[in-house]
Amino acid sequence: MRKDPVxxxxxxxxxxxxxxxxxLLFVPLFEWVVAYxxxxxxxxLFAALFANWLGLRIFENRHIVEVGLWLNRASADNLxxxxxxxxxxxxxxxxxxxxxxxxxxxxxxxERPSWMAVxxxxxxLLPVGVLGEELxxxxxxxxxxxxxxGPWATILPVGILFGVMHGGNPNATRLGIANTAGFGILFxxxxxxxxxxxxxxxxHYGWNFTLPLFGASLSGxxxxxxxxxxxxxxxxxxxxxxxxxxxxxxASAALVAxxxxxxxxxIRRQFSPLTDPxxxxxxxxxxxxxxx
Numbered sequence: 001m002r003k004d005p006v007x008x009x010x011x012x013x014x015x016x017x018x019x020x021x022x023x024l025l026f027v028p029l030f031e032w033v034v035a036y037x038x039x040x041x042x043x044x045l046f047a048a049l050f051a052n053w054l055g056l057r058i059f060e061n062r063h064i065v066e067v068g069l070w071l072n073r074a075s076a077d078n079l080x081x082x083x084x085x086x087x088x089x090x091x092x093x094x095x096x097x098x099x100x101x102x103x104x105x106x107x108x109x110x111e112r113p114s115w116m117a118v119x120x121x122x123x124x125l126l127p128v129g130v131l132g133e134e135l136x137x138x139x140x141x142x143x144x145x146x147x148x149x150g151p152w153a154t155i156l157p158v159g160i161l162f163g164v165m166h167g168g169n170p171n172a173t174r175l176g177i178a179n180t181a182g183f184g185i186l187f188x189x190x191x192x193x194x195x196x197x198x199x200x201x202x203x204h205y206g207w208n209f210t211l212p213l214f215g216a217s218l219s220g221x222x223x224x225x226x227x228x229x230x231x232x233x234x235x236x237x238x239x240x241x242x243x244x245x246x247x248x249x250x251a252s253a254a255l256v257a258x259x260x261x262x263x264x265x266x267i268r269r270q271f272s273p274l275t276d277p278x279x280x281x282x283x284x285x286x287x288x289x290x291x292x
Contacts (some may be wrong), residue, residue: 082202
Protein backbone atom coordinates (compact mmCIF):
# COMPACT_ATOMS: atom_id res chain seq x y z
CA MET A 1 0.00 0.00 0.00
CA ARG A 2 1.37 3.39 -1.01
CA LYS A 3 1.95 5.74 1.94
CA ASP A 4 0.58 9.26 1.95
CA PRO A 5 3.57 11.64 1.70
CA VAL A 6 1.62 14.35 3.54
CA UNK A 7 1.06 12.05 6.52
CA UNK A 8 4.78 11.28 6.52
CA UNK A 9 5.98 14.88 6.13
CA UNK A 10 3.52 16.69 8.40
CA UNK A 11 4.84 15.40 11.76
CA UNK A 12 8.45 16.01 10.68
CA UNK A 13 7.69 19.51 9.45
CA UNK A 14 5.85 20.44 12.63
CA UNK A 15 8.64 18.96 14.75
CA UNK A 16 11.23 21.14 12.98
CA UNK A 17 9.07 24.27 13.28
CA UNK A 18 8.40 23.63 16.96
CA UNK A 19 12.09 23.15 17.64
CA UNK A 20 13.21 26.35 15.94
CA UNK A 21 10.39 28.47 17.40
CA UNK A 22 11.12 27.11 20.87
CA UNK A 23 14.84 27.79 20.37
CA LEU A 24 14.15 31.40 19.45
CA LEU A 25 12.08 31.78 22.61
CA PHE A 26 14.31 29.85 24.99
CA VAL A 27 17.79 31.11 24.02
CA PRO A 28 17.31 34.71 25.28
CA LEU A 29 15.65 33.40 28.45
CA PHE A 30 18.34 30.88 29.37
CA GLU A 31 21.21 33.14 28.33
CA TRP A 32 19.78 35.65 30.82
CA VAL A 33 19.52 32.95 33.52
CA VAL A 34 22.80 31.02 33.07
CA ALA A 35 24.73 33.04 30.45
CA TYR A 36 26.55 31.86 27.30
CA UNK A 37 27.34 29.09 26.35
CA UNK A 38 25.36 27.17 28.97
CA UNK A 39 22.24 29.14 28.08
CA UNK A 40 22.38 28.06 24.43
CA UNK A 41 22.84 24.38 25.35
CA UNK A 42 20.05 24.40 27.93
CA UNK A 43 17.76 26.22 25.48
CA UNK A 44 18.53 23.59 22.83
CA LEU A 45 17.66 20.79 25.26
CA PHE A 46 14.39 22.41 26.30
CA ALA A 47 13.49 23.11 22.66
CA ALA A 48 14.14 19.46 21.75
CA LEU A 49 12.09 18.26 24.74
CA PHE A 50 9.25 20.59 23.78
CA ALA A 51 9.23 19.53 20.11
CA ASN A 52 9.28 15.84 21.07
CA TRP A 53 6.62 16.23 23.75
CA LEU A 54 4.17 18.20 21.59
CA GLY A 55 4.76 16.10 18.47
CA LEU A 56 4.11 12.91 20.41
CA ARG A 57 0.95 14.34 22.00
CA ILE A 58 -0.49 15.68 18.72
CA PHE A 59 0.27 12.80 16.36
CA GLU A 60 0.65 9.75 18.62
CA ASN A 61 -1.08 10.60 21.93
CA ARG A 62 1.99 9.25 23.73
CA HIS A 63 4.29 10.39 26.52
CA ILE A 64 7.82 11.64 25.95
CA VAL A 65 9.38 8.63 27.70
CA GLU A 66 8.07 6.52 24.79
CA VAL A 67 10.56 8.17 22.44
CA GLY A 68 13.10 5.78 23.96
CA LEU A 69 13.87 7.17 27.41
CA TRP A 70 12.78 4.12 29.38
CA LEU A 71 14.33 3.77 32.84
CA ASN A 72 14.95 0.03 33.20
CA ARG A 73 17.76 -2.51 33.34
CA ALA A 74 18.03 -2.79 29.55
CA SER A 75 18.39 1.00 29.29
CA ALA A 76 21.15 0.96 31.90
CA ASP A 77 22.99 -1.84 30.09
CA ASN A 78 22.74 -0.03 26.75
CA LEU A 79 23.96 3.22 28.29
CA UNK A 80 27.01 1.45 29.74
CA UNK A 81 27.79 -0.22 26.39
CA UNK A 82 27.51 3.18 24.74
CA UNK A 83 29.79 4.91 27.24
CA UNK A 84 32.41 2.18 26.89
CA UNK A 85 32.19 2.23 23.09
CA UNK A 86 32.41 6.02 22.79
CA UNK A 87 35.29 6.34 25.24
CA UNK A 88 37.06 3.35 23.69
CA UNK A 89 36.78 4.82 20.20
CA UNK A 90 38.29 8.09 21.44
CA UNK A 91 41.21 6.12 22.90
CA UNK A 92 41.66 4.32 19.56
CA UNK A 93 42.10 7.75 17.91
CA UNK A 94 44.32 9.34 20.56
CA UNK A 95 46.45 6.71 22.32
CA UNK A 96 48.47 5.49 19.25
CA UNK A 97 49.82 8.95 18.34
CA UNK A 98 50.89 9.43 21.97
CA UNK A 99 52.59 6.03 22.03
CA UNK A 100 54.43 6.67 18.75
CA UNK A 101 55.32 10.27 19.68
CA UNK A 102 53.22 11.82 16.94
CA UNK A 103 51.57 13.86 19.70
CA UNK A 104 52.36 14.87 23.27
CA UNK A 105 50.81 16.73 26.18
CA UNK A 106 51.81 20.39 26.42
CA UNK A 107 51.14 22.22 29.69
CA UNK A 108 48.92 25.31 29.48
CA UNK A 109 49.01 26.68 33.05
CA UNK A 110 47.05 29.79 32.08
CA GLU A 111 44.12 27.57 31.08
CA ARG A 112 44.03 25.46 34.25
CA PRO A 113 40.42 25.67 35.47
CA SER A 114 38.93 25.22 38.92
CA TRP A 115 37.43 21.88 39.95
CA MET A 116 34.00 23.51 39.80
CA ALA A 117 34.58 24.46 36.16
CA VAL A 118 35.66 20.88 35.32
CA UNK A 119 32.55 19.41 36.97
CA UNK A 120 30.40 22.00 35.19
CA UNK A 121 31.78 21.00 31.77
CA UNK A 122 31.84 17.22 32.21
CA UNK A 123 28.69 16.71 34.24
CA UNK A 124 26.48 19.56 33.05
CA LEU A 125 27.42 21.20 29.74
CA LEU A 126 28.41 18.01 27.87
CA PRO A 127 25.40 15.89 29.03
CA VAL A 128 22.98 18.73 28.28
CA GLY A 129 24.44 19.20 24.79
CA VAL A 130 24.43 15.46 24.01
CA LEU A 131 20.88 14.89 25.27
CA GLY A 132 19.61 17.88 23.30
CA GLU A 133 21.28 16.70 20.07
CA GLU A 134 20.05 13.11 20.46
CA LEU A 135 16.46 14.21 21.12
CA UNK A 136 16.67 16.45 18.06
CA UNK A 137 18.33 14.04 15.63
CA UNK A 138 17.16 10.65 16.95
CA UNK A 139 13.90 11.68 18.62
CA UNK A 140 10.29 11.66 17.44
CA UNK A 141 10.82 12.96 13.89
CA UNK A 142 13.63 10.46 13.24
CA UNK A 143 11.60 7.57 14.61
CA UNK A 144 8.51 8.58 12.66
CA UNK A 145 10.54 8.58 9.45
CA UNK A 146 12.17 5.27 10.34
CA UNK A 147 8.75 3.65 10.71
CA UNK A 148 7.39 5.34 7.56
CA UNK A 149 10.17 5.09 4.95
CA GLY A 150 12.55 2.49 6.40
CA PRO A 151 15.81 2.41 8.36
CA TRP A 152 18.52 3.42 5.90
CA ALA A 153 16.38 5.91 4.00
CA THR A 154 16.16 7.66 7.38
CA ILE A 155 19.52 6.96 9.03
CA LEU A 156 21.74 8.07 6.13
CA PRO A 157 20.21 11.50 5.37
CA VAL A 158 19.69 12.36 9.05
CA GLY A 159 23.31 11.37 9.77
CA ILE A 160 24.53 13.55 6.91
CA LEU A 161 22.42 16.43 8.22
CA PHE A 162 24.03 15.90 11.64
CA GLY A 163 27.43 16.42 10.02
CA VAL A 164 26.35 19.41 7.95
CA MET A 165 24.93 21.13 11.04
CA HIS A 166 28.45 21.07 12.51
CA GLY A 167 29.81 22.86 9.44
CA GLY A 168 29.53 26.20 11.23
CA ASN A 169 31.83 25.09 14.06
CA PRO A 170 35.30 26.69 14.27
CA ASN A 171 37.94 25.26 11.90
CA ALA A 172 35.51 22.82 10.28
CA THR A 173 36.96 20.87 7.33
CA ARG A 174 35.52 18.53 4.73
CA LEU A 175 37.01 15.48 6.44
CA GLY A 176 35.81 16.75 9.80
CA ILE A 177 32.24 17.13 8.51
CA ALA A 178 32.43 13.70 6.84
CA ASN A 179 33.60 12.08 10.09
CA THR A 180 30.92 13.92 12.06
CA ALA A 181 28.32 12.69 9.59
CA GLY A 182 29.74 9.19 10.05
CA PHE A 183 29.12 9.51 13.77
CA GLY A 184 25.58 10.72 13.07
CA ILE A 185 24.93 7.65 10.90
CA LEU A 186 26.45 5.41 13.57
CA PHE A 187 24.24 6.93 16.29
CA UNK A 188 21.23 6.25 14.06
CA UNK A 189 22.31 2.63 13.67
CA UNK A 190 22.72 2.46 17.46
CA UNK A 191 19.08 3.45 17.85
CA UNK A 192 18.11 0.84 15.26
CA UNK A 193 19.89 -1.85 17.30
CA UNK A 194 18.60 -0.83 20.73
CA UNK A 195 15.30 0.94 19.96
CA UNK A 196 16.09 3.32 22.81
CA UNK A 197 18.01 6.58 23.02
CA UNK A 198 20.34 5.43 25.79
CA UNK A 199 22.76 3.61 23.50
CA UNK A 200 23.35 6.60 21.14
CA UNK A 201 23.43 8.93 24.15
CA UNK A 202 26.13 6.77 25.73
CA UNK A 203 28.20 6.58 22.53
CA HIS A 204 27.89 10.32 21.96
CA TYR A 205 28.74 11.28 25.53
CA GLY A 206 31.56 8.73 25.87
CA TRP A 207 33.32 10.28 22.85
CA ASN A 208 32.60 13.88 23.88
CA PHE A 209 33.73 13.20 27.47
CA THR A 210 37.04 11.56 26.56
CA LEU A 211 38.41 14.02 23.99
CA PRO A 212 38.61 16.99 26.41
CA LEU A 213 40.32 14.76 29.00
CA PHE A 214 43.15 14.34 26.46
CA GLY A 215 43.27 18.09 25.91
CA ALA A 216 41.91 17.70 22.37
CA SER A 217 39.41 19.98 20.66
CA LEU A 218 35.88 18.68 20.26
CA SER A 219 34.33 19.57 16.88
CA GLY A 220 36.41 22.73 16.84
CA UNK A 221 35.72 23.69 20.47
CA UNK A 222 38.37 23.79 23.24
CA UNK A 223 37.01 22.75 26.66
CA UNK A 224 40.17 23.67 28.66
CA UNK A 225 39.52 21.36 31.61
CA UNK A 226 42.93 19.73 32.26
CA UNK A 227 45.56 22.44 32.01
CA UNK A 228 47.10 20.45 29.14
CA UNK A 229 46.74 20.62 25.37
CA UNK A 230 47.31 17.76 22.94
CA UNK A 231 50.13 19.06 20.75
CA UNK A 232 50.89 17.27 17.46
CA UNK A 233 54.08 16.78 15.50
CA UNK A 234 52.17 14.88 12.80
CA UNK A 235 50.36 16.72 10.03
CA UNK A 236 46.82 18.00 9.93
CA UNK A 237 45.51 14.93 8.14
CA UNK A 238 46.34 12.99 11.33
CA UNK A 239 45.62 15.59 13.98
CA UNK A 240 42.52 17.13 12.42
CA UNK A 241 43.93 20.62 12.90
CA UNK A 242 41.86 23.13 14.81
CA UNK A 243 38.71 21.01 14.43
CA UNK A 244 40.29 18.35 16.64
CA UNK A 245 40.71 14.60 16.10
CA UNK A 246 37.34 14.40 14.33
CA UNK A 247 38.97 16.25 11.46
CA UNK A 248 41.65 13.58 10.92
CA UNK A 249 41.97 10.05 9.57
CA UNK A 250 42.46 8.59 13.06
CA ALA A 251 38.85 9.46 13.87
CA SER A 252 37.86 7.69 10.63
CA ALA A 253 39.68 4.57 11.89
CA ALA A 254 37.99 4.94 15.29
CA LEU A 255 34.64 5.08 13.51
CA VAL A 256 35.34 1.75 11.82
CA ALA A 257 36.30 0.22 15.18
CA UNK A 258 33.15 1.60 16.75
CA UNK A 259 30.98 0.16 13.98
CA UNK A 260 32.48 -3.29 14.63
CA UNK A 261 31.96 -2.89 18.38
CA UNK A 262 28.35 -1.86 17.88
CA UNK A 263 27.72 -4.73 15.48
CA UNK A 264 29.12 -7.34 17.87
CA UNK A 265 28.11 -5.95 21.28
CA UNK A 266 25.24 -7.74 23.10
CA ILE A 267 22.88 -4.79 22.88
CA ARG A 268 19.54 -5.09 24.70
CA ARG A 269 16.81 -4.41 22.13
CA GLN A 270 13.74 -2.78 23.62
CA PHE A 271 10.19 -2.45 22.29
CA SER A 272 9.49 0.89 20.60
CA PRO A 273 5.83 1.88 20.26
CA LEU A 274 6.80 4.29 17.47
CA THR A 275 8.86 2.00 15.24
CA ASP A 276 7.70 -1.54 16.09
CA PRO A 277 4.31 -2.94 15.03
CA UNK A 278 1.76 -3.38 17.82
CA UNK A 279 2.20 -6.69 19.61
CA UNK A 280 -1.41 -7.70 19.11
CA UNK A 281 -1.25 -6.97 15.37
CA UNK A 282 1.92 -8.99 14.95
CA UNK A 283 0.45 -11.87 16.94
CA UNK A 284 -2.86 -11.91 15.07
CA UNK A 285 -1.49 -11.42 11.58
CA UNK A 286 -2.33 -14.40 9.38
CA UNK A 287 0.06 -15.71 6.75
CA UNK A 288 -1.11 -15.26 3.15
CA UNK A 289 -3.00 -18.19 1.63
CA UNK A 290 -1.29 -20.17 -1.05
CA UNK A 291 -3.15 -20.30 -4.31
CA UNK A 292 -4.34 -23.80 -5.17
